[in-house]
Amino acid sequence: MNKDIRTEIFRRLKADNPNPETELNYSTPFELLIAVILSAQATDKGVNKATDKLYPVANTPEAIFSLGLDTLKEYIKTIGLFNSKAANIIKTCQILIEQHNSEVPQDRTALEALPGVGRKTANVVLNTAFGIPVMAVDTHIFRVSNRTKIATGKNVVEVEKRLVRLIPKEYLLDAHHWLILLGRYTCTARKPKCGACLIEDLCEFKDKTEYSD
Template sequence: MNKQKRTEIFRRLREENPKPVTELSYSSDFELLIAVILSAQATDVGVNKATNKLYPIANTPEAIFALGVDGLKKYIKTIGLFNSKAENVIKTCRALIDRHESQVPQTREELEALPGVGRKTANVVLNTAFGQIAMAVDTHIFRVSNRTGIAPGKNVLDVEKRLIRLVPQEFLLDAHHWLILHGRYTCIARKPRCGACLIEDLCEFKDKRDYI
């Protein structure tokens, strides 16, 4: 795929959704961090249902830490892997209190040092909370990047690096939101909705279907 095609793809995605945002509910950098930790192998809808009950009760490192692991589990037990996530969230809250004055750090190294925070989570926080150029490659972005030909790669890190290099600069800040939403609602895994896709004519997928 050439630069002209990529530019037109993102121009159309931007035209359709000029200011894309995450579908996770949050009202602070800390709430976003916790929501993203909880979202691993879970849906945003499921995470929002849990945090909509949790955050009115506890939405600071001190308040969630005070709940303890068992107290936190009561709020997030509907989310997959809630046992290990509860432990990581409590440990992360303690680390934020002890090492970061209860503030979410703004560097990848500091974020990835927090329990339960991997590269993808760090990228989401850096991009969404702090407006830094970062590409959080999840299953949707990995699929869309490979299927369309925008930035094919064998693994998520490969795709991340190629997207950072190949997506035109003017679209980089919001690119991961557009790609996630496109993968979630149009370029879905089993039956991509090619017949309803606004970039179908630019996509290089060889097995297109007219599903809508």
Template sequence: MNREKRIEIFTRLRDNNPNPTTELNYSTPFELLIAVILSAQATDVGVNKATDKLYPVANTPASIFALGVDGLKEYIKTIGLFNSKAENVIKTCQLLLEKHGGEVPDNREDLEALPGVGRKTANVVLNTAFGQPAMAVDTHIFRVSNRTGIAPGKNVLEVEKRLMRLVPREFLLDAHHWLILHGRYVCTARKPRCGACPIEDLCEFKQKRDYQ
């Protein structure tokens, strides 16, 4: 795929959604960090249901840490892997209080040192909370990048690095959100809605379907 085609793809995605953002509910970098930790192998809808009850009660490192593991579990027990997630969140809150003055760090090294925070979570926080160009490659972005030909790669890290290199700079800040939403609602796993796709004529997928 050449640069001109990529520019046109992201121009259309931007025209359709000029101000994309995460579907996780949050109002501070800390709330976003916790929501993203909780979202591993869970839906944004499921996480929002839990945090909509949790955050009015506790939405700072100190207040969530005060709940303790068992107290936190009561709020997040509807989310998959809630036992390990509760332990990670409490440990993360403790580290934020002890090492970062209760603030979420805005750099990859410190973020990835937090329990439950891997590269993908760090990328979401850096991009969405701090406005840094970053690409959090999940299953949707991995699928869209490979299927369309925008940035094919054999693994998540390879796709991330190619996207960072190949996405035109003017689109880089929001590309993560455009790609994930496109994969979630249009370029779906089993039945891609090619007939309703705004970039169908630019996509290099060889098995296009007419699903609307």
């Protein structure tokens, strides 16, 4: 895929959705951090259902740490892996309080040092909370990037680095959201809805479907 085609892909995605946003509910960088930790192997809808009850009660490192492990588990028990996630969140809150003045750091290394925070989670926070043009590659973005040939790679880090290098700079900040939404609703895992896709004619996927709305 050449630069002109990639540019046209993202031009169309921007024209269709000029201001894409995460589907996780949050109002502060800390709320986003906790939501993204909870979202591993869970749906955004499921996470929102839990945090909509949790955040009115506790939405700062001090408040969640004060809840304690058992009470936090009660709020997030509908989410998969809630036991380990609760433990990680309590430890993360303690580190934020003790080492970062209760603020979410704007640094990938510092973020990845927090329990439950890997490279993808760190990139989501950097991109969405702080407006830093990085790519958080989840299963949707990995699939879409390889399937369309926007950026191919054998693992998420390969795809991430190629996307950062190949996506035109003026589109990089919002590219994460556009590609996730494309993968979540159109370029789906089992059977992509090619006939309903606004970049079907630019995509290099060979086995296109005839699906249309």
